[in-house]
Amino acid sequence: MSDDREARRLRWLCRRGMKELDVLLEAFLASGYDDLSAAQAGEFRALLELEDPELHAVLLDRLPPPPGVGRGLVERLQRFQSVG
Template sequence: MNSPKEKSRLLWACRRGMLELDVLLRPFVEEAYDDLDDEKKVNFKRLLTCDDPDLFAWFMGHQACKDPQLAEMVRVILSRVKV
């Protein structure tokens, strides 16, 4: 379980320079992050260190992420998006 301080840090890290990323990442942390296993939590935190243009390209399907663990996190996040 994450401490409230840890969760606050993650939510802050989800504030990006692109609204498109904000609307994907913040709800994911609020609704699904706690259910991830430890490995996926580490991968999610690593994903948050990536540059916004790369994240945007991966989430929008403009290019594939070459890191298989990060690519899996992108898939997990996109699978949680409510249409």
């Protein structure tokens, strides 16, 4: 993340009302985000715009990813969660 303003914004968006999401998203931002392509980074930002219950349901495969978010990014977050 080269843009400091964008980095601060993403850190803020990763702070959620659900502790489980906080832990996953903040850890992913710190150690996995920089490896994303520009398209995947946009998808990640789109996921962060979801409300907590919807985001949680997407990550648990209870809801499909929203339009514009690829299944690959969701799977990457799920793998990160199971390893991290």
